[in-house]
Amino acid sequence: MSELADKTAGAGQGTHGTASGPKIIGALKDAAIAGVIALLLAIPILSFRTIPGDGGLAMYSRWREVAIAVAAVFTGRLLLNLFWWSQSGTPSRTKASALKSLSSLLSSSTRFIAPAVIIFAFLLPFMPFSNRYIMELAVLVLTYVMLGWGLNIVVGLAGLLDLGYVAFYAVGAYSFALLATTFGWSFWICLPLAGILAAMWGVILGFPVLRLRGDYLAIVTLAFGEIVRIVLLNWYTFTGGPDGISSIPRPTFFGLEFKRFGDNTFAQYFGLEYSSLHRIIFLFYIILILALITNFATMKLRRLPIGRAWEALREDEIACKALGINTTTTKLSAFAIGAMFGGFAGSFFATKQGFISPESFVFLESALILAIVVLGGMGSQIGIAIAAVAMIGGIELFRDLAEYRMLIFGLAMVLIMVWKPRGLVGTRTPSIFLKEKKTISADLVQEGHG
Amino acid sequence: MSSAMLSVKAVETFYGKIQALRSVDLEVRKGEIVTMIGSNGAGKTTLMMTICGSPQARTGRILFEGTDITAMPTHDIMHLGIAQSPEGRRIFPRMTVVENLQMGSILNKDAEATFDEDLKKSYDLFPILKSRETQRAGTLSGGEQQMLAIARALMGRPKLLLLDEPSLGLAPLIVRQIFDVIRDLNKNSGLTVFLVEQNAYHALRLAHRGYVMVNGKITMSATGAELLARDDIKSAYLEGGAH
Ligand SMILES: Nc1ncnc2c1ncn2[C@@H]1O[C@H](COP(=O)(O)OP(=O)(O)O)[C@@H](O)[C@H]1O
Ligand SMILES: [Mg+2]
Numbered sequence: 154m155s156e157l158a159d160k161t162a163g164a165g166q167g168t169h170g171t172a173s174g175p176k177i178i179g180a181l182k183d184a185a186i187a188g189v190i191a192l193l194l195a196i197p198i199l200s201f202r203t204i205p206g207d208g209g210l211a212m213y214s215r216w217r218e219v220a221i222a223v224a225a226v227f228t229g230r231l232l233l234n235l236f237w238w239s240q241s242g243t244p245s246r247t248k249a250s251a252l253k254s255l256s257s258l259l260s261s262s263t264r265f266i267a268p269a270v271i272i273f274a275f276l277l278p279f280m281p282f283s284n285r286y287i288m289e290l291a292v293l294v295l296t297y298v299m300l301g302w303g304l305n306i307v308v309g310l311a312g313l314l315d316l317g318y319v320a321f322y323a324v325g326a327y328s329f330a331l332l333a334t335t336f337g338w339s340f341w342i343c344l345p346l347a348g349i350l351a352a353m354w355g356v357i358l359g360f361p362v363l364r365l366r367g368d369y370l371a372i373v374t375l376a377f378g379e380i381v382r383i384v385l386l387n388w389y390t391f392t393g394g395p396d397g398i399s400s401i402p403r404p405t406f407f408g409l410e411f412k413r414f415g416d417n418t419f420a421q422y423f424g425l426e427y428s429s430l431h432r433i434i435f436l437f438y439i440i441l442i443l444a445l446i447t448n449f450a451t452m453k454l455r456r457l458p459i460g461r462a463w464e465a466l467r468e469d470e471i472a473c474k475a476l477g478i479n480t481t482t483t484k485l486s487a488f489a490i491g492a493m494f495g496g497f498a499g500s501f502f503a504t505k506q507g508f509i510s511p512e513s514f515v516f517l518e519s520a521l522i523l524a525i526v527v528l529g530g531m532g533s534q535i536g537i538a539i540a541a542v543a544m545i546g547g548i549e550l551f552r553d554l555a556e557y558r559m560l561i562f563g564l565a566m567v568l569i570m571v572w573k574p575r576g577l578v579g580t581r582t583p584s585i586f587l588k589e590k591k592t593i594s595a596d597l598v599q600e601g602h603g
Numbered sequence: 604m605s606s607a608m609l610s611v612k613a614v615e616t617f618y619g620k621i622q623a624l625r626s627v628d629l630e631v632r633k634g635e636i637v638t639m640i641g642s643n644g645a646g647k648t649t650l651m652m653t654i655c656g657s658p659q660a661r662t663g664r665i666l667f668e669g670t671d672i673t674a675m676p677t678h679d680i681m682h683l684g685i686a687q688s689p690e691g692r693r694i695f696p697r698m699t700v701v702e703n704l705q706m707g708s709i710l711n712k713d714a715e716a717t718f719d720e721d722l723k724k725s726y727d728l729f730p731i732l733k734s735r736e737t738q739r740a741g742t743l744s745g746g747e748q749q750m751l752a753i754a755r756a757l758m759g760r761p762k763l764l765l766l767d768e769p770s771l772g773l774a775p776l777i778v779r780q781i782f783d784v785i786r787d788l789n790k791n792s793g794l795t796v797f798l799v800e801q802n803a804y805h806a807l808r809l810a811h812r813g814y815v816m817v818n819g820k821i822t823m824s825a826t827g828a829e830l831l832a833r834d835d836i837k838s839a840y841l842e843g844g845a846h
Contacts, residue, residue: 461702462709464698467697469694471689472689474655474677474678475677475689475693476709476759477677477710479676480678581697583699583701584702
């Protein structure tokens, strides 16, 4: 009898033995529940759409989309139940170990990957597939890589949850724009000044939040980000309010401008045919170098007493004090240096766009940068770079699906946090090495008890 | 008779309106092991932290080698030559063992020159740490974490070592091992130790002198052996509360 059951089990669902019958019913039930939940969610989210029509907003119903969404959730859940979670409700073992070995491969071979990626980045403009679109995307991605690395100092290393990082990006951009337009100073003078001003604002934010941690710190920094934006929006005489600041000078290559016409242009000097691509490639190299400076500075700082103090602060503030670390200056320096790199990135943004307004510095930007840091693995330089490529690249990829973009990102975030709760590269490279470099995988690191 | 290295004079500490220490007087002389025993909530940790300036004493004075440290910030106090293994160990869980030890050397002014030597000393004291060198400290067992906390404190080459309940939650064998190390350090290197404990038996056997704290007040002080011999101490602290 059992032999027969075994034979027929593979033949089709209809002939399943008694043991697998309840499993299918259970899976159907589970999928049905998921479908109902999807329906309940889809009604408010999907079913109506407002379109500006003549004389106001017109509302359209979209029941077809709702049906598609519910059907997708139902079948997806059913398939997951039947195949993926088939062994005792957990993801199958091979998948888990494949993920594990992937992440250990990633972390063990960073030594070779990092230089390779850097070389590839430097050669990117000369690759056969590089066109204007790819270069512009690369500039955008690198801006976020740099912002991610900057915020990583505050959040990933020092453990201070900052939801208002975009404020420093804004301070950098506006400082740059105002300095460059009022005094006519060049990019290379305004850039460090904007960084210093942003760092100052980092300290100004740092002081009132010295005693705060975790959620409270997050709320205050979030408010700070909004305050900065609102001030920029309302201080019309200084910042131009909602009109922003325009005709910000573009960077020059040792005084050579990237223009079609003029006496002293880049193309003319080098005897090249004018191409608007030159300027983009130049911007690409600037942001690449700025990002690399951020990276190498962070790696260097991690090995200095100040960097070790940041990491110790993230781990245990009381122990820090007991070891003679001045937690006040440690926190302020993390805010200041993180803000400074945000300020550099802001300067770059200002000169790249030629025009800035408060609209570019909304909370969503802070959230995006923080998501990059968290997804990357809170403290992992390479992880943050990968996360920035994935997030910004993903946003580009789904541009046509504008309305569903946020939904897809929410979903992706949830999935990654379920599978890899410590981020894509959840390993921490020790800052002191003993002959051979060792990293400890995220899987070994549940805190010990007893 | 040597003069006091640490003296606590009529110190009172408050948490808001709650008074945790009541006119505490105490002295630790150079080269001594002094213990303070008291049950849970007596104020032992509060005294330890008050010495370190967090929280600060509301009244009274604390002197370390003649310097008034009552109102100093914590990090400055520690730089005078005090190291602490705090309650709950508080090692840095995501850092490796050797990185934890490196953090301890911040308090040593000549760390550049003496780090390797100090590291070797730590491993000689606690050989198990050597074999865990590149392991994340959070993955150590409780006993190993306590050893690491003490070793980390010693990396700063302190004159005075403060220990807050190093025996908490550890197996008797491990407790003995740790207390033996403390005794050897005191005997061989002349390290001065102030130890607060609930585990009165081991603490009093180790210490030259002991104090008893009840509800934030010091109620008794005598040599370790004398306290150990007293019936009231025995019944209150040694029979595991089996009264
Ligand atoms: N941060 C704090 N805020 C308020 N009360 C505290 C705080 N820490 C300790 N206390 C109180 O102070 C008293 C002494 O605590 P503590 O010094 O931790 O005792 P022990 O270390 O001897 O167990 C207890 O009554 C405790 O509730
Ligand atoms: Mg205590």
